[in-house]
Amino acid sequence: MEDLYLSEIFIYPIKSLGGISVQQAEVEERGLRYDRRxxxxxxxxxxxxxxxxxxxxxxxxxxxxxxxxxxxxxxxxxxxxxxxxxxxxxxxxxxxxxxxxxxxxxxxxxxxxxxxxxxxxxxxxxMPTTTQRLVDQKYAQQGEIVSFADGYPFLMIGQASLEDLNSRLKEPVPMNRFRPNFVFRGGTAFTEDTFVDFTISAIAFRVAKPCARCVVTTINQNTGEKAAEPLKTLSSYRRVNNKVMFGQNLVHAGAGVVKVGDKLAVQSWK
Structure with a gap:
């Protein structure tokens, strides 16, 4: 299998506002530094x-x-x-x-x-450092905490998955519709669905659960306008238990710096 590597890193300091593309970021206990604080x-x-x-x-x-x-x-x-x-x-x-x-x-x-x-x-x-908001205990490994993110410290999507989606759309959509923290290249569409454990820059990550998508994916992040896509098309082939899945929520152990270009090394697969 071809190498997998980080191609983009995003942080969203204020929940639900425009995100920031960065070349490197510090992984802290709650997630990336500044993300949804x-x-x-x-x-x-x-x-x-x-x-x-x-x-x-x-x-x-x-x-x-x-x-x-x-x-x-x-x-x-x-x-x-x-x-x-x-x-x-x-x-x-x-x-x-x-x-x-x-x-x-x-x-x-x-x-x-x-x-x-x-x-x-x-x-x-x-969010003060004294606030300890726990990850959903059904998916937490060791009592992990999270910032003001919806539920998990990280969201990851493969670039090939977006390309697969865009091949089905009349008008392609950018990655910012899905608000990931990590984007990686390498592998086939939805390779991330098969990950269990992996490392980036010697930091251990574990897939918690697939990410159920909502109407935010239909909002043009430059204009604020809503449309039917890409949720309509995604629902035709990515629906599980009446939820539309795209991307994977992650938990982690350890801290350090991750950079664009870092290798993603999968330890175990589903």
């Missing part, structure tokens, strides 16, 4: 997502030396800077799916900027 919530503390608010796709995050810069992709707002280590002492109980955990509001000023940007009440919160 911030989140937008409503007045009740429920997480905000592109699933209901597709305009969130228009807010792009970039990493600065000591914080995040957030801009509007259509230039409708002045950028705002979010310092990495600054926050209020105001604790907020936030809800992500079935999980409730403690977060810290960043600042009233920054929350107002996001409320104006999204034209609805929104607060930006940060």
């Amino acid at each position: 911030w989140m937008l919530v409503d007045k009740e503390g429920n997480f905000l997502t592109q699933r209901q608010h597709s305009q969130m796709a228009l807010l792009q995050v970039t990493l600065q030396e000591d914080g995040l810069s957030v801009t509007h992709k259509q230039g409708l707002l002045e950028p705002i800077f979010v310092p990495c280590n600054e926050h209020t002492d105001k604790e907020v109980a936030v809800t992500i799916w079935d999980d409730v955990c403690t977060a810290l509001e960043v600042s009233n000023e920054i929350s107002k900027w996001f409320s104006d940007a999204l034209q609805m009440p929104a607060r930006l919160v940060l």
Whole structure:
């Protein structure tokens, strides 16, 4: 079998906003450094997502030396800077799916900027290091924790899988529709479905479960517009138990740096 190697790495510092392509990233206990460490919530503390608010796709995050810069992709707002280590002492109980955990509001000023940007009440919160949000215990190996990601520290997709999908579409879609952390090249379409354990840069990863896809895949990440594809086509050949699967959720053990070009070495297969 041909070599498998990382071809792209993405982080999403603020949940459901535009992601960042990086050449290398640090693997920490909760996932990649900076990935989903911030989140937008409503007045009740429920997480905000592109699933209901597709305009969130228009807010792009970039990493600065000591914080995040957030801009509007259509230039409708002045950028705002979010310092990495600054926050209020105001604790907020936030809800992500079935999980409730403690977060810290960043600042009233920054929350107002996001409320104006999204034209609805929104607060930006940060996950403190004291918050221990557990991975679903049905799939966790050793009590792994996760950031504000939907449920797992990492999502991985093979480039061949996207190419297979695009061969079935009238108009191809980019990888950003699926919001992975890791993209790899090598192997055939959906090779990742057969992985059990593998390493990248001597860090051990394990496939937890396939990723069930939702309406976010139908949102153009440059315009915020929705369409039927690619979910319609995916549902015709990637449906399992009435869920559409594309990509694999991962858990891990260890820490270190992963880089584009690193070899992905599979230890065991399904």
